[in-house]
Amino acid sequence: MNRPIQPTYTLDKVGEENFALNLGPQHPGTHGVLRVVLHMDGEYILQADPVLGYGHRMQEKIAENMTYPQALPYVCRMDYLGALSYNLAWVLAVEKLCQFEVPERAEAIRVIATELNRISSHLLWWGAFLLDLGGFTPFLQALTDRERILDILEEVTGSRLTYCYFRFGGLPSDVDEAWLTRVLDFIKEFRDRLPRYHDLVTGNVIFHHRSKDVGVILPFDAAGYGLSGPILRGSGINFDVRKHEPYSGYDRYDFEVPVDQNGDCLGRYNVRMAEIEQSLRIIEQAISAIPEGPVRSKVPKLIKAPEGEVAVAVETPRGQLVIYIVSEGGKKPYRVKYRVPSFANLSIFAKMAKGQLLADALAILGSLDMVIPEVDR
Amino acid sequence: MNISLLSVVGYLVAIAALVGLNAVILVWLERKVAGHMQFRLGPMEVGPHGILQTLADGIKLVSKQLVIPDEADKPLFLLAPIVSLVPIFAAMVPLPFSETVQAWELNIGLLLIIALGLLNTLGILLAGWGSNNKYALLGGARAVAQILAYKIPLLICVMTIIMMTGSFSLRDIAIAQKDTWNVLYQPILFIVYIITVTLETNRSPFDFSEAESELVAGFHTEYSGMGFSLFFLAEYSYMFIAAGLATVLFLGGWHGPWLPGVAWTLIKIYSIIFLMMWFRWTFPRVRIDQMLSFGWKILLPLSLINFIITAGVLAL
Amino acid sequence: MMECCYIKEVVKGFFSLCTGMRVTMGNVFTRPATVQWPRESAPLPDRFRGHIMMLADDATGYPKCIACTSCARNCPSQCIIVTGKKPEGAKKKMADRFELDFTKCSLCGLCVEICPVGALDFSRDYALASYTRNDFTTMDLLQELGSPF
């Protein structure tokens, strides 16, 4: 079928002045191939219809046609900014399905790597959000620090973006003392540099005016739309998978779940900034208490899963990711379902954008921290 | 007054050279400033420290095909960059660089520059309308809405200075500051002036009509090659004029110790331009309605109060 | 009181802008993070993943691969083609053709991990560029190694 997708819409106000504006699929403000059809009255948005699917790769179907290890690199390519969380979710799901043991040292390293990944994702979001608001320097300031995280992660995983580091039953390779010291050095330096972020942006009066009371999500809506991650916490609901359904040994670490009651862009901003600091704390604790021992338990070379189903939830930088696997036995899963956070988070955009100025709508979209390939899968 | 054709041509060539050279330097400077403020180096490859990069880019832009969208209003589309650029040649005329270096001493030079500054907006509006692109149109409309916010405070700023000097001639204003620069009398006014001028030249944090993350490239979304470079030329030339005006109005024109007058003028002009670049690479963009309320609620009262106080002080 | 708050806001806002400008000016005087590639390059970590390459047997200089095809079977993207035969007089098979379709490879490393004789490794070759994609659809990994055939 060659018919273009026609979004269904009803306009509240129909008149000569209204027009439809195609925001995307190529637009600097949509962070990827997202298209939003905006119905505008001058600068005001009457209705926003996100049109998805430009980056649809049938990730679930691919996973169903692959053996469990083969699906691993694909999973990490959904959310390219938080690849390790996806990596972790998949290995956790298969480990739970097949009841593989994971050594404690491997768990600790997993936590360190995932939290570093989370910081790098938040940093990129920080820069991109400011880019949406029109500030360019923050973007590159965040990138310089993110680059150092990428260097650190590259040293253990071998890649810079779409990491594929965790394996069933542990890790393919151990980390050494030098790497851990390097991480600690980074944390120290980064703590010194964090005030710069706050000086440049958090206190800035223009930024304040652009983000305060813009795009308010009420807690009721946040829960109703199935939002998760910093967006949910920015609306005053305290829910973090790491805290409430701990996996991979998160219950061993002492950290807080930052919550902001305002529900606006500034609230989400504050939550993410606080999360960066909490992640630093988690990493420090994980490194100081890292146990010795092997990093991979005995796992059969050919993985045949027993019959059954399993669901695993993981807190990615963007929210709650659930991987649900149904197995009929054998080397391949029968059905795989990804519940991705960005998809649910995007669902509230149409509601929030209504009646806003174009500039605000883009600020809202930026504050939602979209990764479009994750939405489209 | 005795103007020969030859001298007119001579001045025009000199101004054209100044406009071109200024743009080449400013584009390079902007990229360098941006680079170093963002832990980068900026252009490094063409020439020492990339000084010739703009030239290379310019040649590339000029040699590119001029794409005119099918649905565009062709005459307007082609006219817009020219409308933006041409007034600059006129606006440069009364700008004094030193006691002697000035294209033509006009006794209403200040008014001329202020009036011609508005034509830039016309160019943007034409571009926005002519390209038949919704983003461009929004950009053009924003540029017009913007005038409301900055023109009145700007005029009041200028009026205050005129009141202090008693002349519309830029040369007289500069001469009057021989001993003390106006900025020492009017620091707040100077800040207001810099803000309004940032608004007038469409520079971040007030770059509504380009607003990269919102409107793709705003009014020049559809322009490529030559049209795009003309807009660029115009933007940087307006910056130059605005900074030149600030120099004359507040920073004492060519007055300064040791160095010759022209050098002082250029130093002051480029410092102010650097300040505007510094703004651009530091701040996020203001929202358009916030800018309007900022113009009416803060800039206007500030400049008015200043005006009244100045008038009172002068009357005493 | 309102006016007082209002003016305070304005002044506070003004100073916040100055703080921001201080930060960017500070940036100017920090060392840039740029690495002037290709004149200099950033260090490559040991575990860097370039395209996969075939290791040579130290003793013979021939490829280590025994053509068991488990890498080809395990590759999620099916980008390895390997065939082998027995050289005359040898007991084990040896690869006579090992092609990698690098355009499909996701650099996941499953092949490297699965290989029973450790014949594969990641190269450290990252500056790959070519005028045709054919150069990467069939990369002959055996090319630079000796061959018994």
Ligand code: SF4
């Ligand atoms: S790295 Fe992965 S995708 Fe590439 S050839 Fe090896 S198994 Fe296949």
Ligand code: SF4
């Ligand atoms: S797994 Fe190793 S030995 Fe087997 S075919 Fe591949 S490279 Fe050769």
